[in-house]
Amino acid sequence: MSPPTATGDETGRPGADNRRQLAGRYARRRRWGRVGLYVAVVLLTLFAAFPFLWGAITSFKANQDLYSRDNNPFLFNFPPTLEHVRLLLHDTPFDTFVTNTLVVAVLVVLITLAASIPAAYSLARLDLRWGGAMGIAIFFVYLIPPSLLFISLSRVVSQLGLQDSRWALVVVYPTITIPVSVWLLIGFFKSIPRDMEEQAMVDGYGRVGAFVRTVLPLSFPGIVAVVVFTATLSASEFIYALAFVSRTSQKTIAVGVPTELVRGDVFFWQSLQAATILVAVPIALVFNAFLKRFVAGFTMGAVKG
């Protein structure tokens, strides 16, 4: 049984000379492909990182060097100086901002974990009638953005007497972090088979005990993802911080740096850049270390939740 043949003499494989040409062509394509890859890598990396690379250099630039239209911004035309970094660390409230941010971040992480782990467990494991609806409701809550709520929340905050205090942030940030964390953790908990908990319950533990002993240790990556997400959000959140806190001593980095390192119309650019680098690099390092886990949590949550 022979197949309908194509028109022309498409006999099939290339003859010897053709084959050599073909092999050469493919080798060339592979090489260009590799070149293309590296070009893309370089361009994209430059695009993403050049503000930071420039910022790192600028932090050490002398004023005469910086405030000059014609000086090369990527080189030190005058010798580098630590003056501005010193200024940042000693003469500005930068350290206060860092302290505030850390305090807020740690507390928000604790509150978030305390609220979302039980909630996620409840929705993932226990068959509640309105469980599915709850899951969707949580998702929708996440969609109500700070830019919608901050006006009325500022009233609530002042009613609670937390106006102008970092405690306002500690209380409010979990509203952003809890929905996403619950969503993330549901995905993680669901992916762990029930057998383990059931085994523990047969062995004599109650539901809660079984959960704590079996599921929790296995969901460690998910919990890490929650911690990282929550912490980074607390450090970068801007809208609430801007709206609720105007007293310098209570500001976090995200708001303090843009507003305080400015006297009138004058920006302390070098110090600002130094601040940016000092904050950006550690966060990025932490994020990178946990990147895979975070993405796994995110995509699992999306598919299962």
Place this chain on the structure above:
Amino acid sequence: MATVEVKHLTKRFDGNATPAVDDLDLATGEGEYLVLLGPSGCGKTTLLRLIAGLEQPTEGEVFIGGEPMVGLPPRARKIAMVFQSYALYPHKTARRNIEFPLRAAGMASDERARKVEWASELLGITRLLDRRPRHLSGGERQRVALARALVREPDVFLLDEPLSNLDAKLRATARDDLKQFQDRVGTTTIYVTHDQVEAMGLGDRIAVMAEGRIRQLGTPFEVYDDPADTFVATFLGSPPMNMVARNDVTVGFRPESLLPKGVVEADADAVSVAFDVSRVEYLGAERQVIGTVEGLGPPTRAIALLPANVAAPVPAGETSDFVVRGADLRFFDKATGLRASRMVL
């Protein structure tokens, strides 16, 4: 249609000292159905992928139709491959799946349609053409994958354990379908499997592989009846060949050759053994008798396979007289495991 030849082929993966494929030589005949058989990790899939061009050899060469394939990617080799998972494009209908290689080759649409029709008729899937893979059963998916391979009219078919994803009942009929398919189309086929029943049923020749090397290449009869070493001897055949280690040589005999005295006519070189039966399993068409054999060498655990129409009583817990004909004995060198010359015991 073309032959496949492989010379001194070696593949080393990064970080592994032992090569996955080790200085292998192999040549198929035209239109031959060659099976690569071996346990997992023996290198059979790697060999297949090297032939396909999905991996590059560390040393050695691949020839298809007598032409060296060095530097050519899979799509320039005129091959078609069916994967263990079938690798159907989940977002395309069966028709589009089958059409895909033809589109890639830039074929005109009426030409394409004719070929798709021809291939789907050959495989009996014409009514399934507008369904997506997730609406097809395992067997149907396999046939779509075969159609996709067929339309390219390749010189070589490469199949990577295509039956292992089907459940046992389906596998037998699917095996039959495959054999008919190959008979009709007649293209040189290289088929990878770890299942020796499949290999024996499908292959014109079988290459038994272990640890990146070919232990024996031969027809199903050859590899079963005259194994080249103890590995091949024990890999083929279920239950495996019984092996008794004497101090000069290892003696092997198949379970179906171990029969009660009097059932078979002993020849001049037959050996008598005392079979201490521990258990008899009644399996319907046959009885498996498990016990310890004495008299040939040190007492060794052995299995005898008695067809149902051999009614000789073999009581469990007792020792009975069993016989193995001289012609059924196989000898292997004690140290190397390789086939040794016949001896008289």
Place this chain on the structure above:
Amino acid sequence: MTEGRRRYLLDREGVLGPLLLAPAVVYILALVGIPFFLAVGYSLSDVTVGDPSFDYVGLRNFRAVLDDPVFLRALRNSLFITVVTMVLVLVLGKILALVLVQDFRGKWLVRFLVLLPWTTPVSLATIAWLWLLDSLFSPIDWTLRWLGLLEGNLHWLGNDTLAMASVIAVQVWRIVPLAAVIISAGLIAIPPDINDAAEVDGAGFWRKLFQVTIPLTAPVMAVATLFGAILVFTDLSVVYVLTRGGPVDATQTLPTWAFFRGIQGGDLAQGAAVALFLLPLLVAMAVLILRAVRRMETM
């Protein structure tokens, strides 16, 4: 008997479930639910910081807002910025994702650098851009001058069109890493057999990309796009730091306008009304996400 019953109370799903949910639910109801309804309430009232008495005024605020040319400008800007940003993010994010799944030297460093825009606090990252776009000292202008492509300076933040371009550029710059990370997870999820099969079937790079890779990652790309769109649409920081909505309201967006009216201007009612316009579009986006995710589950 009751003693025994009580001991196993916590094992009953009916009791345990709601109990475990309670903290999260209470928190959300208190600090999201109440402010939300409060916001709705404000928008229907005449509350200002100066006059906090609540008087119902019906839809007057919404009418006033819709008559306000600045608001209409802000609405248009929000939509325009979001759409343009997300198109660029999708293309660049896809390219970056394809790059990130390859193996090459220095991959860890590249990943670190490429993620910086996303992992840095928005306000700080935007500050760096403030100088980069400075009308006198901009290093970008300097480079363009050095390359001979420019004489003088570009008023990045002083010119209407350039200011919009700047805002879009910064948003794209910070969202691309997030999109790339999500999309690359989707790329990894494609079974390797499918890629091999496409190779054997004769698909070259471009055919494989458009016929196999992109269709199979479409749901993931949809999720990434929509999450990014929400982030851009509801963002206050970039516009606030970069242009304060200027020059003269040229880059005003819904969130920033709500802020200026509501908090800085003190008119809570109007601010709330402006902010509430965010909601219908967000709900639409949410519905689209859920559907895309459902398709991912059935693939």
